[in-house]
Amino acid sequence: MTPSPSPYDWIDDSLAAIHRARWYRQVRVITSLAGPVVEIEGKAMLNFASNDYLGLAGDERLQQAAIEAIARYGTGSTGSRLLSGHRPVHGDLEQAIARWKQTEAAIVFSSGYSANLGAIAALAGAKDLILGDEYNHSSLKNGAKLSGGSVFDYAHNDTTQLRLLLEQHRSLHRRCLILTDGVFSMDGDICPLPEILALAAEFSCMVLVDDAHGTGVLGATGAGCAEQLGCSKVPLVHVGTLSKALGSLGGYVAGSASLIDFLRNRAATWIYTTALSPAAAAAALAAVRIVQTEPERRSCLWQSVARLRQHFEGVKNLKTLPSESPILCLQLPDAETALLASQRLAERGIFAPAIRPPTVPTSRIRISVMATHQPEHIEQLGRAIAAL
Ligand SMILES: Cc1ncc(COP(=O)(O)O)c(C=O)c1O
Known part of the structure; x- marks a missing residue:
């Protein structure tokens, strides 16, 4: 009897194709x-x-903050935030991010990727419409899929096409969430946030901006693309990471107090995962302070x-x-x-x-x-x- 092919053989075939395409x-x-x-x-x-x-990942002050947090709390946070994982440094970091972003509140996740997945899937469901820039980061695209909503991409930074999609689909759905990167990570350009917000107001949509690459870099205080584009005061779901200009690890969502309270009760990637380590939170908190004072x-x-x-x-x-x-x-x-x-x-x-x-x-x-x-x-x- 000839041995039947292994159900895993396709993996080697697929790897060979990746090599041939020079995508390995x-x-x-x-x-x-x-x-x-x-x-x-x-x-x-x-x-x-x-x-x-900003060159903060190797900064001695961040290292020191992490070392002190480890000495005080240990290396792991030992549980999810709602069970046994919450330490004072998590709350301090969330308050510092909210003040900096000029929002009522903030919540920190274990990564920027999980912040996007958790926030998007909590804010939209099967009855909702999600419109996203075609060049959005993978975490926004996968968050949209996870939500189960009707998802359409618009051409990169093309608000004319965004309007067309809204005209076609908005009235057929309960809620609408527009997703965009602040700074596009593999291109370097910035989203037209004021125009997107104007469309959102006209068609009654929520807007989530992922400022992973703008945070610390753009705006007078480094608060990101919303600050640079004069949109800090507009209701908005701000997402970002603690792992780029802030030199640590983790992600955040900042926005209204009720948004953050809702995410604490509905964002699966925050509820069902171990809290950010005290060391990462402490290093990020030191960075948030340095970014504003330097x-x-x-x-x-x-x-x-x-x-x-x-x-x-x-x-x-x-x-x-x-x-x-x-x-x-x-x-x-x-x-x-x-x-x-x-x-x-x-x-x-x-x-x-x-x-x-x-x-x-x-x-x-x-x-x-x-x-x-x-x-x-x-x-x-x-x-x-x-x-x-
Ligand atoms: C635009 C964007 N959003 C989210 C993420 C994910 O953030 P994190 O690395 O904290 O998971 C990245 C890159 O890592 C990114 O470039």
Whole structure:
């Protein structure tokens, strides 16, 4: 009797297809402290691949806050927030985020991904309409699916198409939730929040903005895209992460007191999971304070972004994606070319990843600038890109 094929054989076939398409991904091992220069496989590399925009992940004050929280509470939070996982530092962090975001309240989750899943699935159900930007982060798209609502994507930042979808579908549904990234993570541009909010008011919709990459970076106090675009006072579901400019781990939702109270009772990814570790919460709390009291970090960041853009302007035939953030992307024709470009940059001591389908529709090199990059780091990157 010939052995029947294993029901797991398809996994190897699928992996082979991923290799053929040049979509295969691997981890890179960093063996040093987070910062603008990191050690990868024994080699010092200039780091343009990090979301640590303000350079806080390696900051001693965050480290100290985490160490003190561990000494006081231990490494784990031991239970869900509603059972045995709540510590004073969780409440302090939530209050600090709410004050900063100018909202009545906030709630912290174990990650930004779970904040989106939990909030979206709690706010919308089978009778509801969810409209999202086609370039939204995976957590927004999967949150929409999880909700069981009717989901439609609109073309990237296209409020004309958003209006059309609202005209077609809004009246057929009970509630409507519009989802958008604040800063688009793999492109670097910003959502047209005032226009989206105007449509939301006209068609009676809720709006959730995921400011994972704008928090700490955009706005006078770093409160994010809503602050930068003058929308802080408008009712809005603010989502974000503690893991990028805030240098820690975890996610949050900020908004009205009743929204947050509702999520504490209905967001499954908050109720049925272990609370954020005290160390991560304490480090994030230290970061929220630093971000507001050290605006010079943002000034350094934007100076470096401007310097890098100048370099780009001097390179013939270089195609970049439109960006209003520290995320700058070089457009490349295909996955193979993007991988080769990333490899060439690595040979010159620069760590900048190739981002390929299916993460994004077109291949690119994604460069993220940090406040702690020095002018000579930007120079070195500029020279390496010109040499490409
Ligand atoms: C736009 C966006 N939202 C949410 C997330 C998820 O956040 P976290 O890493 O905290 O899960 C990310 C990236 O990680 C992101 O880029």
